[in-house]
Amino acid sequence: MxxxxxxxxxxxxxxxxxxxxxxxxxxxxxxxxxxxxxxxxxxxxxxxxxxxxxxxxxxxxxxxxxxxxxxxxxxxxxxxxxxxxxxxxxxxxxxxxxxxxxxxxxxxxxxxxxxxxxxxxxxxxxxxxxKLMHKTYTPDDVTIRDVAPTPVAIMEHRGDPATIGSTIQRFIAWRKASGLSPKTSPTFNIFHSDPRTTPPSEYHMDLCVGVDRSIEANGELIEAGTIPGGRCAVLRVVGNTDNLEPAALYLYRDWLPASGEEARDFPLYCQRFTFFPEVPEHEAVAELFLSLK
CATH class of the missing domain: 1.10.10.60 (Homeodomain-like)
Known part of the structure:
Protein backbone atom coordinates (compact mmCIF):
# COMPACT_ATOMS: atom_id res chain seq x y z
CA MET A 1 0.00 0.00 0.00
CA LYS A 131 1.05 18.57 -0.31
CA LEU A 132 3.79 16.53 -1.98
CA MET A 133 6.88 18.52 -1.07
CA HIS A 134 7.58 17.24 2.43
CA LYS A 135 11.28 16.53 2.14
CA THR A 136 12.58 13.97 4.64
CA TYR A 137 16.23 14.72 5.39
CA THR A 138 18.73 12.15 6.61
CA PRO A 139 22.28 12.43 8.01
CA ASP A 140 23.58 11.55 4.54
CA ASP A 141 22.16 14.86 3.28
CA VAL A 142 24.48 16.83 5.59
CA THR A 143 28.15 17.39 4.79
CA ILE A 144 30.77 19.04 6.99
CA ARG A 145 32.95 21.56 5.18
CA ASP A 146 35.73 23.96 6.02
CA VAL A 147 34.64 27.25 4.49
CA ALA A 148 36.74 30.35 3.89
CA PRO A 149 35.77 33.74 5.37
CA THR A 150 33.59 35.71 2.95
CA PRO A 151 33.56 39.54 2.91
CA VAL A 152 30.00 40.71 2.24
CA ALA A 153 27.97 43.86 1.77
CA ILE A 154 24.86 43.72 3.97
CA MET A 155 21.37 45.19 3.68
CA GLU A 156 19.35 44.52 6.82
CA HIS A 157 15.69 43.58 6.89
CA ARG A 158 14.02 44.39 10.19
CA GLY A 159 10.31 43.92 10.75
CA ASP A 160 7.51 41.66 9.59
CA PRO A 161 8.79 38.78 7.42
CA ALA A 162 5.73 39.36 5.22
CA THR A 163 7.31 42.61 4.02
CA ILE A 164 10.67 41.06 3.06
CA GLY A 165 9.71 41.51 -0.61
CA SER A 166 10.19 45.27 -0.35
CA THR A 167 13.69 44.82 1.06
CA ILE A 168 14.50 42.30 -1.68
CA GLN A 169 13.39 44.86 -4.29
CA ARG A 170 15.74 47.48 -2.85
CA PHE A 171 18.56 44.94 -2.55
CA ILE A 172 18.22 43.87 -6.20
CA ALA A 173 18.12 47.49 -7.39
CA TRP A 174 21.19 48.35 -5.31
CA ARG A 175 23.11 45.30 -6.57
CA LYS A 176 22.28 46.20 -10.15
CA ALA A 177 23.44 49.79 -9.68
CA SER A 178 26.65 48.51 -8.04
CA GLY A 179 27.41 45.97 -10.78
CA LEU A 180 27.11 42.98 -8.42
CA SER A 181 25.36 40.40 -10.59
CA PRO A 182 24.28 37.13 -8.93
CA LYS A 183 26.16 35.36 -11.73
CA THR A 184 29.50 36.71 -10.49
CA SER A 185 28.88 37.77 -6.87
CA PRO A 186 27.45 35.16 -4.47
CA THR A 187 24.18 35.75 -2.64
CA PHE A 188 23.70 35.00 1.07
CA ASN A 189 21.02 35.41 3.73
CA ILE A 190 21.89 35.49 7.45
CA PHE A 191 19.00 34.53 9.73
CA HIS A 192 19.30 36.38 13.04
CA SER A 193 15.74 35.50 14.11
CA ASP A 194 13.47 32.48 14.16
CA PRO A 195 10.13 33.60 12.64
CA ARG A 196 8.30 30.96 14.72
CA THR A 197 9.35 32.51 18.03
CA THR A 198 10.14 36.15 17.18
CA PRO A 199 7.41 38.82 17.14
CA PRO A 200 7.03 40.05 13.53
CA SER A 201 8.11 43.58 14.45
CA GLU A 202 11.42 42.24 15.83
CA TYR A 203 12.31 39.89 12.98
CA HIS A 204 15.85 40.38 11.65
CA MET A 205 17.49 38.96 8.53
CA ASP A 206 20.44 40.15 6.43
CA LEU A 207 20.55 40.15 2.63
CA CYS A 208 24.18 39.87 1.61
CA VAL A 209 26.35 39.79 -1.48
CA GLY A 210 29.95 38.61 -1.56
CA VAL A 211 32.34 41.42 -2.48
CA ASP A 212 36.04 41.77 -3.26
CA ARG A 213 36.22 45.57 -3.28
CA SER A 214 34.90 48.58 -1.39
CA ILE A 215 31.26 49.28 -2.16
CA GLU A 216 29.34 52.51 -2.57
CA ALA A 217 26.08 52.67 -0.62
CA ASN A 218 24.33 54.63 -3.41
CA GLY A 219 21.73 56.01 -1.04
CA GLU A 220 21.03 52.72 0.76
CA LEU A 221 21.94 51.61 4.27
CA ILE A 222 24.69 49.16 3.37
CA GLU A 223 27.18 47.75 5.88
CA ALA A 224 30.41 45.87 5.32
CA GLY A 225 30.73 42.56 7.12
CA THR A 226 32.23 39.09 6.97
CA ILE A 227 30.70 35.64 7.09
CA PRO A 228 33.33 33.87 9.19
CA GLY A 229 35.22 30.84 7.96
CA GLY A 230 35.50 27.53 9.74
CA ARG A 231 33.74 24.20 9.98
CA CYS A 232 30.09 24.15 8.90
CA ALA A 233 27.36 21.57 8.56
CA VAL A 234 25.85 22.13 5.12
CA LEU A 235 22.42 20.99 3.94
CA ARG A 236 21.51 21.44 0.28
CA VAL A 237 17.88 22.38 -0.45
CA VAL A 238 16.40 21.99 -3.93
CA GLY A 239 12.96 23.48 -4.63
CA ASN A 240 10.78 25.69 -2.45
CA THR A 241 13.80 27.66 -1.25
CA ASP A 242 11.48 30.46 -0.10
CA ASN A 243 10.76 28.23 2.90
CA LEU A 244 13.97 26.92 4.49
CA GLU A 245 12.32 26.28 7.85
CA PRO A 246 12.02 22.46 7.44
CA ALA A 247 15.74 22.22 6.59
CA ALA A 248 16.68 24.49 9.51
CA LEU A 249 14.55 22.44 11.91
CA TYR A 250 16.23 19.25 10.74
CA LEU A 251 19.71 20.68 11.33
CA TYR A 252 18.96 22.01 14.81
CA ARG A 253 16.43 19.50 16.12
CA ASP A 254 17.61 16.23 14.57
CA TRP A 255 21.09 16.38 13.08
CA LEU A 256 22.95 18.48 15.65
CA PRO A 257 22.00 16.50 18.81
CA ALA A 258 22.76 13.18 17.10
CA SER A 259 26.04 14.34 15.53
CA GLY A 260 27.98 15.04 18.71
CA GLU A 261 28.94 18.42 17.23
CA GLU A 262 28.55 21.79 18.94
CA ALA A 263 27.27 24.90 17.20
CA ARG A 264 29.50 27.96 16.94
CA ASP A 265 28.24 31.41 17.91
CA PHE A 266 27.14 32.61 14.47
CA PRO A 267 23.60 32.65 13.04
CA LEU A 268 22.34 30.10 10.57
CA TYR A 269 22.90 31.36 7.02
CA CYS A 270 22.33 30.24 3.46
CA GLN A 271 23.86 30.72 0.05
CA ARG A 272 21.45 30.94 -2.88
CA PHE A 273 22.64 29.51 -6.19
CA THR A 274 19.65 29.60 -8.55
CA PHE A 275 16.56 31.75 -8.29
CA PHE A 276 12.91 31.64 -9.28
CA PRO A 277 11.77 32.94 -11.79
CA GLU A 278 15.06 32.44 -13.70
CA VAL A 279 14.59 28.71 -13.13
CA PRO A 280 11.37 26.77 -12.46
CA GLU A 281 10.45 26.99 -8.79
CA HIS A 282 11.21 23.34 -8.06
CA GLU A 283 14.75 23.78 -9.47
CA ALA A 284 15.80 26.67 -7.21
CA VAL A 285 18.85 25.70 -5.13
CA ALA A 286 20.18 26.93 -1.78
CA GLU A 287 22.58 25.60 0.83
CA LEU A 288 22.00 26.07 4.53
CA PHE A 289 25.09 26.51 6.76
CA LEU A 290 25.28 25.75 10.49
CA SER A 291 28.60 26.95 11.94
CA LEU A 292 30.38 24.37 14.11
CA LYS A 293 33.14 24.58 16.72
Whole structure:
Protein backbone atom coordinates (compact mmCIF):
# COMPACT_ATOMS: atom_id res chain seq x y z
CA MET A 1 0.00 0.00 0.00
CA UNK A 2 2.81 2.44 0.88
CA UNK A 3 4.53 1.71 -2.42
CA UNK A 4 1.31 2.37 -4.32
CA UNK A 5 0.74 5.68 -2.52
CA UNK A 6 4.35 6.71 -3.16
CA UNK A 7 4.00 5.89 -6.86
CA UNK A 8 0.78 7.92 -7.03
CA UNK A 9 2.48 10.91 -5.42
CA UNK A 10 5.48 10.63 -7.74
CA UNK A 11 3.17 10.80 -10.75
CA UNK A 12 1.37 13.84 -9.37
CA UNK A 13 4.68 15.52 -8.55
CA UNK A 14 5.71 14.90 -12.14
CA UNK A 15 2.70 16.95 -13.25
CA UNK A 16 3.64 19.89 -11.01
CA UNK A 17 7.22 19.81 -12.28
CA UNK A 18 5.99 19.69 -15.89
CA UNK A 19 3.73 22.70 -15.30
CA UNK A 20 6.64 24.62 -13.74
CA UNK A 21 8.85 23.93 -16.75
CA UNK A 22 6.25 24.73 -19.42
CA UNK A 23 4.38 27.79 -18.15
CA UNK A 24 5.00 29.50 -21.50
CA UNK A 25 3.28 26.71 -23.43
CA UNK A 26 -0.27 25.44 -23.84
CA UNK A 27 -1.07 23.33 -20.80
CA UNK A 28 -4.31 21.43 -21.26
CA UNK A 29 -5.92 18.53 -19.46
CA UNK A 30 -4.79 16.00 -22.07
CA UNK A 31 -1.15 16.99 -21.63
CA UNK A 32 -1.27 17.01 -17.82
CA UNK A 33 -3.02 13.66 -17.57
CA UNK A 34 -0.54 12.18 -20.04
CA UNK A 35 2.41 13.34 -17.94
CA UNK A 36 0.87 11.69 -14.89
CA UNK A 37 -0.09 8.57 -16.89
CA UNK A 38 -3.65 8.83 -15.61
CA UNK A 39 -6.88 8.61 -17.55
CA UNK A 40 -7.94 12.11 -18.58
CA UNK A 41 -11.52 11.22 -17.63
CA UNK A 42 -10.57 10.91 -13.98
CA UNK A 43 -7.41 13.03 -13.77
CA UNK A 44 -9.20 16.35 -13.21
CA UNK A 45 -11.00 14.99 -10.15
CA UNK A 46 -7.85 13.26 -8.91
CA UNK A 47 -5.83 16.47 -9.17
CA UNK A 48 -8.50 18.53 -7.41
CA UNK A 49 -8.87 15.95 -4.65
CA UNK A 50 -5.10 15.84 -4.11
CA UNK A 51 -4.29 19.54 -4.24
CA UNK A 52 -7.52 21.30 -3.33
CA UNK A 53 -7.80 23.25 -6.60
CA UNK A 54 -8.33 22.41 -10.24
CA UNK A 55 -5.56 21.96 -12.81
CA UNK A 56 -6.71 25.13 -14.58
CA UNK A 57 -6.68 27.16 -11.36
CA UNK A 58 -3.27 25.80 -10.41
CA UNK A 59 -1.80 26.80 -13.78
CA UNK A 60 -3.38 30.25 -13.53
CA UNK A 61 -1.85 30.85 -10.10
CA UNK A 62 1.56 29.47 -11.12
CA UNK A 63 1.69 31.80 -14.12
CA UNK A 64 0.51 34.75 -12.07
CA UNK A 65 3.12 34.08 -9.37
CA UNK A 66 5.90 34.07 -11.94
CA UNK A 67 4.47 37.25 -13.48
CA UNK A 68 4.37 39.00 -10.11
CA UNK A 69 8.01 38.04 -9.39
CA UNK A 70 9.04 39.44 -12.75
CA UNK A 71 7.15 42.66 -12.09
CA UNK A 72 8.59 43.14 -8.62
CA UNK A 73 12.15 41.90 -9.09
CA UNK A 74 12.98 42.02 -12.80
CA UNK A 75 12.67 45.25 -14.78
CA UNK A 76 14.03 44.00 -18.11
CA UNK A 77 10.61 42.79 -19.30
CA UNK A 78 7.73 45.12 -20.11
CA UNK A 79 4.29 44.63 -18.60
CA UNK A 80 3.05 43.60 -22.05
CA UNK A 81 5.70 40.87 -22.36
CA UNK A 82 4.93 39.61 -18.87
CA UNK A 83 1.21 39.54 -19.67
CA UNK A 84 1.79 37.46 -22.80
CA UNK A 85 4.06 35.03 -20.92
CA UNK A 86 1.31 34.64 -18.33
CA UNK A 87 -1.06 33.39 -21.02
CA UNK A 88 -3.08 36.57 -21.65
CA UNK A 89 -3.85 37.75 -25.18
CA UNK A 90 -3.81 41.42 -24.24
CA UNK A 91 -2.28 43.57 -21.48
CA UNK A 92 -5.67 44.94 -20.40
CA UNK A 93 -7.00 41.42 -19.70
CA UNK A 94 -3.89 40.71 -17.63
CA UNK A 95 -4.28 44.03 -15.81
CA UNK A 96 -7.92 43.27 -14.91
CA UNK A 97 -7.04 39.80 -13.60
CA UNK A 98 -4.03 41.15 -11.72
CA UNK A 99 -6.01 43.95 -10.09
CA UNK A 100 -8.83 41.59 -9.15
CA UNK A 101 -6.38 39.24 -7.43
CA UNK A 102 -4.01 41.72 -5.76
CA UNK A 103 -5.88 45.02 -5.60
CA UNK A 104 -3.20 46.79 -7.68
CA UNK A 105 -2.49 47.30 -11.34
CA UNK A 106 0.64 45.57 -12.67
CA UNK A 107 2.38 48.93 -13.07
CA UNK A 108 1.51 49.98 -9.53
CA UNK A 109 2.67 46.62 -8.17
CA UNK A 110 5.98 46.99 -10.02
CA UNK A 111 6.58 50.39 -8.41
CA UNK A 112 5.32 49.65 -4.89
CA UNK A 113 3.97 46.15 -4.19
CA UNK A 114 1.42 45.61 -1.46
CA UNK A 115 2.66 42.27 -0.14
CA UNK A 116 -0.18 41.36 2.24
CA UNK A 117 -2.84 40.65 -0.43
CA UNK A 118 -0.09 39.08 -2.57
CA UNK A 119 0.67 36.53 0.15
CA UNK A 120 -3.02 35.84 0.69
CA UNK A 121 -3.66 35.33 -3.03
CA UNK A 122 -1.02 32.61 -3.30
CA UNK A 123 -2.07 30.74 -0.18
CA UNK A 124 -3.96 28.09 -2.23
CA UNK A 125 -0.97 27.59 -4.55
CA UNK A 126 1.50 27.26 -1.67
CA UNK A 127 -0.82 24.82 0.09
CA UNK A 128 -1.15 22.74 -3.08
CA UNK A 129 2.61 22.62 -3.64
CA UNK A 130 3.29 21.65 -0.03
CA LYS A 131 1.05 18.57 -0.31
CA LEU A 132 3.79 16.53 -1.98
CA MET A 133 6.88 18.52 -1.07
CA HIS A 134 7.58 17.24 2.43
CA LYS A 135 11.28 16.53 2.14
CA THR A 136 12.58 13.97 4.64
CA TYR A 137 16.23 14.72 5.39
CA THR A 138 18.73 12.15 6.61
CA PRO A 139 22.28 12.43 8.01
CA ASP A 140 23.58 11.55 4.54
CA ASP A 141 22.16 14.86 3.28
CA VAL A 142 24.48 16.83 5.59
CA THR A 143 28.15 17.39 4.79
CA ILE A 144 30.77 19.04 6.99
CA ARG A 145 32.95 21.56 5.18
CA ASP A 146 35.73 23.96 6.02
CA VAL A 147 34.64 27.25 4.49
CA ALA A 148 36.74 30.35 3.89
CA PRO A 149 35.77 33.74 5.37
CA THR A 150 33.59 35.71 2.95
CA PRO A 151 33.56 39.54 2.91
CA VAL A 152 30.00 40.71 2.24
CA ALA A 153 27.97 43.86 1.77
CA ILE A 154 24.86 43.72 3.97
CA MET A 155 21.37 45.19 3.68
CA GLU A 156 19.35 44.52 6.82
CA HIS A 157 15.69 43.58 6.89
CA ARG A 158 14.02 44.39 10.19
CA GLY A 159 10.31 43.92 10.75
CA ASP A 160 7.51 41.66 9.59
CA PRO A 161 8.79 38.78 7.42
CA ALA A 162 5.73 39.36 5.22
CA THR A 163 7.31 42.61 4.02
CA ILE A 164 10.67 41.06 3.06
CA GLY A 165 9.71 41.51 -0.61
CA SER A 166 10.19 45.27 -0.35
CA THR A 167 13.69 44.82 1.06
CA ILE A 168 14.50 42.30 -1.68
CA GLN A 169 13.39 44.86 -4.29
CA ARG A 170 15.74 47.48 -2.85
CA PHE A 171 18.56 44.94 -2.55
CA ILE A 172 18.22 43.87 -6.20
CA ALA A 173 18.12 47.49 -7.39
CA TRP A 174 21.19 48.35 -5.31
CA ARG A 175 23.11 45.30 -6.57
CA LYS A 176 22.28 46.20 -10.15
CA ALA A 177 23.44 49.79 -9.68
CA SER A 178 26.65 48.51 -8.04
CA GLY A 179 27.41 45.97 -10.78
CA LEU A 180 27.11 42.98 -8.42
CA SER A 181 25.36 40.40 -10.59
CA PRO A 182 24.28 37.13 -8.93
CA LYS A 183 26.16 35.36 -11.73
CA THR A 184 29.50 36.71 -10.49
CA SER A 185 28.88 37.77 -6.87
CA PRO A 186 27.45 35.16 -4.47
CA THR A 187 24.18 35.75 -2.64
CA PHE A 188 23.70 35.00 1.07
CA ASN A 189 21.02 35.41 3.73
CA ILE A 190 21.89 35.49 7.45
CA PHE A 191 19.00 34.53 9.73
CA HIS A 192 19.30 36.38 13.04
CA SER A 193 15.74 35.50 14.11
CA ASP A 194 13.47 32.48 14.16
CA PRO A 195 10.13 33.60 12.64
CA ARG A 196 8.30 30.96 14.72
CA THR A 197 9.35 32.51 18.03
CA THR A 198 10.14 36.15 17.18
CA PRO A 199 7.41 38.82 17.14
CA PRO A 200 7.03 40.05 13.53
CA SER A 201 8.11 43.58 14.45
CA GLU A 202 11.42 42.24 15.83
CA TYR A 203 12.31 39.89 12.98
CA HIS A 204 15.85 40.38 11.65
CA MET A 205 17.49 38.96 8.53
CA ASP A 206 20.44 40.15 6.43
CA LEU A 207 20.55 40.15 2.63
CA CYS A 208 24.18 39.87 1.61
CA VAL A 209 26.35 39.79 -1.48
CA GLY A 210 29.95 38.61 -1.56
CA VAL A 211 32.34 41.42 -2.48
CA ASP A 212 36.04 41.77 -3.26
CA ARG A 213 36.22 45.57 -3.28
CA SER A 214 34.90 48.58 -1.39
CA ILE A 215 31.26 49.28 -2.16
CA GLU A 216 29.34 52.51 -2.57
CA ALA A 217 26.08 52.67 -0.62
CA ASN A 218 24.33 54.63 -3.41
CA GLY A 219 21.73 56.01 -1.04
CA GLU A 220 21.03 52.72 0.76
CA LEU A 221 21.94 51.61 4.27
CA ILE A 222 24.69 49.16 3.37
CA GLU A 223 27.18 47.75 5.88
CA ALA A 224 30.41 45.87 5.32
CA GLY A 225 30.73 42.56 7.12
CA THR A 226 32.23 39.09 6.97
CA ILE A 227 30.70 35.64 7.09
CA PRO A 228 33.33 33.87 9.19
CA GLY A 229 35.22 30.84 7.96
CA GLY A 230 35.50 27.53 9.74
CA ARG A 231 33.74 24.20 9.98
CA CYS A 232 30.09 24.15 8.90
CA ALA A 233 27.36 21.57 8.56
CA VAL A 234 25.85 22.13 5.12
CA LEU A 235 22.42 20.99 3.94
CA ARG A 236 21.51 21.44 0.28
CA VAL A 237 17.88 22.38 -0.45
CA VAL A 238 16.40 21.99 -3.93
CA GLY A 239 12.96 23.48 -4.63
CA ASN A 240 10.78 25.69 -2.45
CA THR A 241 13.80 27.66 -1.25
CA ASP A 242 11.48 30.46 -0.10
CA ASN A 243 10.76 28.23 2.90
CA LEU A 244 13.97 26.92 4.49
CA GLU A 245 12.32 26.28 7.85
CA PRO A 246 12.02 22.46 7.44
CA ALA A 247 15.74 22.22 6.59
CA ALA A 248 16.68 24.49 9.51
CA LEU A 249 14.55 22.44 11.91
CA TYR A 250 16.23 19.25 10.74
CA LEU A 251 19.71 20.68 11.33
CA TYR A 252 18.96 22.01 14.81
CA ARG A 253 16.43 19.50 16.12
CA ASP A 254 17.61 16.23 14.57
CA TRP A 255 21.09 16.38 13.08
CA LEU A 256 22.95 18.48 15.65
CA PRO A 257 22.00 16.50 18.81
CA ALA A 258 22.76 13.18 17.10
CA SER A 259 26.04 14.34 15.53
CA GLY A 260 27.98 15.04 18.71
CA GLU A 261 28.94 18.42 17.23
CA GLU A 262 28.55 21.79 18.94
CA ALA A 263 27.27 24.90 17.20
CA ARG A 264 29.50 27.96 16.94
CA ASP A 265 28.24 31.41 17.91
CA PHE A 266 27.14 32.61 14.47
CA PRO A 267 23.60 32.65 13.04
CA LEU A 268 22.34 30.10 10.57
CA TYR A 269 22.90 31.36 7.02
CA CYS A 270 22.33 30.24 3.46
CA GLN A 271 23.86 30.72 0.05
CA ARG A 272 21.45 30.94 -2.88
CA PHE A 273 22.64 29.51 -6.19
CA THR A 274 19.65 29.60 -8.55
CA PHE A 275 16.56 31.75 -8.29
CA PHE A 276 12.91 31.64 -9.28
CA PRO A 277 11.77 32.94 -11.79
CA GLU A 278 15.06 32.44 -13.70
CA VAL A 279 14.59 28.71 -13.13
CA PRO A 280 11.37 26.77 -12.46
CA GLU A 281 10.45 26.99 -8.79
CA HIS A 282 11.21 23.34 -8.06
CA GLU A 283 14.75 23.78 -9.47
CA ALA A 284 15.80 26.67 -7.21
CA VAL A 285 18.85 25.70 -5.13
CA ALA A 286 20.18 26.93 -1.78
CA GLU A 287 22.58 25.60 0.83
CA LEU A 288 22.00 26.07 4.53
CA PHE A 289 25.09 26.51 6.76
CA LEU A 290 25.28 25.75 10.49
CA SER A 291 28.60 26.95 11.94
CA LEU A 292 30.38 24.37 14.11
CA LYS A 293 33.14 24.58 16.72
Missing amino acids: KAAVHNYHVRMQRVLDHIDRHLDEDLDLDTASGVAAFSKYHFHRQFTATFGLSVYRYIQLARMKRASYRLAYRDAQSVTEIAMDAGYDAPDAFARAFRQRFGQSPSSFRKSPDWEPWLAAFGPLDNARS
